[in-house]
Amino acid sequence: MRISKKICLLGDESVGKSSISTRFADDEFSDKYKATIGVKLFQKVVDLNEKQVNLIVWDIQGGKELISSPQQYYRGAHGLIFVCDISNNESIQNISYYYDIVKKKYPTAKKILLLNKCDLSEFSLTAKEAMLTYKDMFDNIINTSAKTGLGVNEAFKLLASDFID
Ligand SMILES: Nc1nc2c(ncn2[C@@H]2O[C@H](COP(=O)(O)OP(=O)(O)OP(=O)(O)O)[C@@H](O)[C@H]2O)c(=O)[nH]1
Numbered sequence: 001m002r003i004s005k006k007i008c009l010l011g012d013e014s015v016g017k018s019s020i021s022t023r024f025a026d027d028e029f030s031d032k033y034k035a036t037i038g039v040k041l042f043q044k045v046v047d048l049n050e051k052q053v054n055l056i057v058w059d060i061q062g063g064k065e066l067i068s069s070p071q072q073y074y075r076g077a078h079g080l081i082f083v084c085d086i087s088n089n090e091s092i093q094n095i096s097y098y099y100d101i102v103k104k105k106y107p108t109a110k111k112i113l114l115l116n117k118c119d120l121s122e123f124s125l126t127a128k129e130a131m132l133t134y135k136d137m138f139d140n141i142i143n144t145s146a147k148t149g150l151g152v153n154e155a156f157k158l159l160a161s162d163f164i165d
């Protein structure tokens, strides 16, 4: 039997949400930046031993503006993937802003944090400090690079594995 789950991505603009979705669903990457307007849907079946989980990925436009009325996009989400860019301290600090908004509305959704663009830089002191704060808030924190593919499939697989017994 195959189950379907709704997964939403959130975080600042340009942190790599669309790139992660594209890497996961199509195994492709582009260096060009094209901001998402509204939402784009991706879909892929994850195989976990004998079980399959169909993930419907909602790649949602980044930034604080949209998240202020989250119901429109995030309603019914089973999993929330927070994304920041490790070369951009502000995007790391803003994770707590997004988290505070959605945690009350979606307390049962699985929440993971992706530290994206790991191919670009080392972890700054700000990044390391933030991680200590974030480690108790998320089910998993994973280093990713949409560019090289590092950690991307693993992240979705981990999330999917939470949906089966
Ligand atoms: N080096 C590197 N560049 C990345 C990575 N992920 C994304 N990028 C680049 O970062 C830019 C923004 O990526 P997007 O995936 O469009 O970012 P987004 O979070 O979807 O942005 P919005 O749609 O505006 O919210 C693009 O130029 C990508 O090529 C990564 O892991 N490594």
Ligand SMILES: [Mg+2]
Pocket: 017, 018, 019, 034, 035, 036, 059, 060, 061, 062
């Ligand atoms: Mg996008």
